[in-house]
Amino acid sequence: MRPELEGFPYAEEEEPERLRAFNRKLAEKGWIAPAWPAEYGGMGLGAVEQLVFGEEMSYARAPNGARGPAVGYAGPTIIMYGTEDQKRRHLPGITNWDVVWAQGFSEPNSGSDLASLQTTAVRDGDDWILNGSKIWTSHGHYAGWMYLLARTDSEAPKHRGISYFLLDLSSPGVTFQPLLNMAGRKGFGQFFFDNVRMPPGALLGEANRGWYMATTTLDLERSNIANAGAARRTIDDLCSFLRDSGSKAAAPHRARLAAHAVEVQVATMLSYRVASIIAGGGVPNQEASLLKLFLSELDQRISATGLAVLGLHGALMPGSPYERLHAQFALTYLTTVCRTIAGGTSEIQRNIIATRGLGLPR
Ligand SMILES: Cc1cc2nc3c(=O)[nH]c(=O)nc-3n(C[C@H](O)[C@H](O)[C@H](O)COP(=O)(O)OP(=O)(O)OC[C@H]3O[C@@H](n4cnc5c(N)ncnc54)[C@H](O)[C@@H]3O)c2cc1C
Numbered sequence: 561m562r563p564e565l566e567g568f569p570y571a572e573e574e575e576p577e578r579l580r581a582f583n584r585k586l587a588e589k590g591w592i593a594p595a596w597p598a599e600y601g602g603m604g605l606g607a608v609e610q611l612v613f614g615e616e617m618s619y620a621r622a623p624n625g626a627r628g629p630a631v632g633y634a635g636p637t638i639i640m641y642g643t644e645d646q647k648r649r650h651l652p653g654i655t656n657w658d659v660v661w662a663q664g665f666s667e668p669n670s671g672s673d674l675a676s677l678q679t680t681a682v683r684d685g686d687d688w689i690l691n692g693s694k695i696w697t698s699h700g701h702y703a704g705w706m707y708l709l710a711r712t713d714s715e716a717p718k719h720r721g722i723s724y725f726l727l728d729l730s731s732p733g734v735t736f737q738p739l740l741n742m743a744g745r746k747g748f749g750q751f752f753f754d755n756v757r758m759p760p761g762a763l764l765g766e767a768n769r770g771w772y773m774a775t776t777t778l779d780l781e782r783s784n785i786a787n788a789g790a791a792r793r794t795i796d797d798l799c800s801f802l803r804d805s806g807s808k809a810a811a812p813h814r815a816r817l818a819a820h821a822v823e824v825q826v827a828t829m830l831s832y833r834v835a836s837i838i839a840g841g842g843v844p845n846q847e848a849s850l851l852k853l854f855l856s857e858l859d860q861r862i863s864a865t866g867l868a869v870l871g872l873h874g875a876l877m878p879g880s881p882y883e884r885l886h887a888q889f890a891l892t893y894l895t896t897v898c899r900t901i902a903g904g905t906s907e908i909q910r911n912i913i914a915t916r917g918l919g920l921p922r
Pocket of ligand 1: 662663664665666668669670672673696697698748899901902903906907908911
């Protein structure tokens with residue numbers, strides 16, 4: 561770790577020991593992946609039941625952090641496209657919470673235009689040699705494995721020369737550098753790959769078909785990126801604070817909070833629509849973009865309302881004796897900014913809704 565980053569706190573939801581201890585308790589009960597088949601360590605429940613579970617967990621402000629990528633999109637992608645060996649090897653590590661997974665898609669010069677990625681994997685006998693870099697990698701500080709995209713055919717059209725790999729991050733040649741978010745916390749970082757040798761079992765699906773699998777992962781990511789439980793809890797906290805503060809304090813905020821209550825209900829319905837598509841065996845596409853766009857922008861609006869309700873007290877950081885409601889809005893006002901970037905920006909979601917959803921020409 562770069563010495564100047566030592567001493568900076570982790571983003572609240574990323575504190576590794578707290579997260580590990582909590583997820584181990586869930587694992588003991590078999591509750592990590594409710595919607596996965598029982599043979600792979602899940603509970604054999606449906607996507608809607610998993611959504612209900614996730615809503616309750618986020619309403620309770622239970623730690624989540626790295627469960628999202630592992631349970632919501634890495635695992636399901638492996639279940640869909642992996643060999644039986646890959647499933648047996650990787651899925652129990654998730655449901656026992658022995659291994660944390662990170663997503664290696666974005667690169668310093670490839671974000672929205674992900675198919676332009678430059679990290680390469682070149683065949684060497686049966687192995688692959690990986691070179692390049694991945695950036696903005698959430699949970700990179702404590703992840704053990706990464707699912708990643710690398711270019712395996714530089715001559716092919718850009719979408720057709722990409723393969724999907726599963727990488728052991730303890731492999732020689734892998735290095736990591738944490739990055740600070742705008743709240744001054746460590747939540748993501750950059751990986752560098754210098755002649756990293758990957759065995760044949762690292763390739764998921766067919767070589768050069770990685771883009772098509774990655775679009776499934778991204779659709780599942782946008783479906784799972786959040787649910788409305790946390791937003792509902794925030795509204796409840798604010799209303800409870802205003803009920804205690806009296807009618808004069810509450811009056812200026814009534815209409816705004818009522819509007820948010822409606823928006824949270826809309827987000828809940830959108831979540832159920834997405835979960836129903838997954839429950840029916842489909843992969844939501846523009847529906848997942850609609851949910852991701854609406855909820856990430858709603859979270860920003862609710863954070864701004866929180867600051868307006870709490871006034872100067874709301875802007876105080878954790879540790880101040882004058883903070884209110886655990887300083888949650890001082891942090892979320894900053895940390896929700898990235899919600900409309902991570903998992904694909906709002907502009908990209910609008911492009912998807914306009915073209916694939918509304919059928920407008922590109
Ligand atoms: C908190 C956080 C966590 C993240 N975690 C991960 C992770 O774990 N793994 C991972 O791989 N990546 C991760 N990312 C990266 C994220 O996926 C990218 O930041 C995102 O896809 C945008 O890419 P970019 O940052 O390169 O911006 P760019 O693609 O350079 O976009 C810059 C601006 O141009 C706009 N733009 C670009 N193309 C278009 C277009 N066609 N039409 C309209 N507007 C356009 C964008 O909307 C944006 O406003 C994370 C990002 C954040 C903020």
